[in-house]
Amino acid sequence: MSQEIQEIDVLIVGGGVGGITLAQWLTGLGRSWRIVEQEGELGGALKHSEYPLKWIPALPQISGAQYLAQMKAAIDQQYCYLAQQVQSISLADGFECGLSSGQQIRAKKLVFACGASPYSPFKAAERIIVGPGLARFNAIEPASRVAVLGGGDNALEHALFLHQRHCRVDLYARDQLRASSAFLQQLQATRIQVFTQCPQIELLQQGEKVLLNQQQYDYACVYYGYAPSNILTKFPLLSLPDSGLREGVHLIGDMTNAPFPSVLLTQGQAAQLAKQLDFELG
Known part of the structure; x- marks a missing residue:
């Protein structure tokens, strides 16, 4: 019927x-x-x-x-x-x-x-976070070394948040930074290392660490739009x-x-x- x-x-x-x-x-x-x-x-x-x-x-x-x-x-x-x-x-x-x-x-x-x-060429994993969400950071301890991938508002906002939690943050942008002026001004007042023009990135979780172009991090966070x-x-x-x-x-x-x-x-x-x-x- x-x-x-x-x-x-x-x-x-x-x-x-x-x-x-x-x-x-x-x-x-x-x-x-x-x-x-x-x-x-x-x-x-x-x-x-x-x-x-x-x-x-x-x-x-x-x-x-x-x-x-x-x-x-x-x-x-x-x-x-x-x-x-x-x-x-x-x-x-x-x-x-x-x-x-x-x-x-x-x-x-x-x-x-x-x-x-959220777009990412890298598969999410225990130590590779893809996309926004503050709750995703609960496992990241202060003093952790974290790579943030992306050059827009999402990337900078999360990089700044991790920096406030006393993480050691490196920011990798595929091209130039394209975030709002407010985030860029905040970024200048931090010790976050910024690397621009990074179109080719190799990212892999290996045990309790993440390898990014042979650099070792505790976590990587991907914000590619x-x-x-x-x-x-x-x-x-x-x-x-x-x-x-x-x-x-x-x-x-x-x-x-x-x-x-x-x-x-x-x-x-x-x-x-x-x-x-x-x-x-x-």
Whole structure:
């Protein structure tokens, strides 16, 4: 016996800050939606963020996790399908999507908000940390020798944090440093050794040490930016020959490859798209 197909206005693939914001706006506009999230909890990378979101107006001390909790409380989570994935999509009076649970959803519009993952040419290991997160530093003892790889804000922020914990920090950038002036000024007041123009790096964990170009460290931390989700490659019918997307398919958040991504930019994209979708749905 075939399962009944749910008919909705918008299917949101991805339950991070972009997907949640879009769902909240669609609710306010009187539109029906569902979120499909592959993790067992909403929030994406933000749910692990202990950092103050200094750029959120009027909430300068709120952490990413705290901000996320307020966002989650603003939507009806019965419409969020967790630990599930979209396994099939066909074109049938909109987009007919089959979920890993066997549920079938037909949506008039399809929005991908799957974010991005930390990029690293090196595999994470016990002493090779990939991507942000202060909790990852719990095992690093003061006086440890740590190599930080990257030249952007994430790399410098974590290098400065490790320096404050009295670690001996060396910073390796593939090109020049490209962090904000505030971080660069803080860096100048430290003893952190900076090595630029290092495109070729060999990194290997060897027992209780890490070897970086034959230099020995206790830990290495990699901050080479993010790679947007490649989920669209699973559904080629959603792409057009000119590399555009089929009408009715939209991207928000890190999947848009914005040059200066932020929580506020993603939320702004979600708000703008919600109003656009409401207009198009008529």
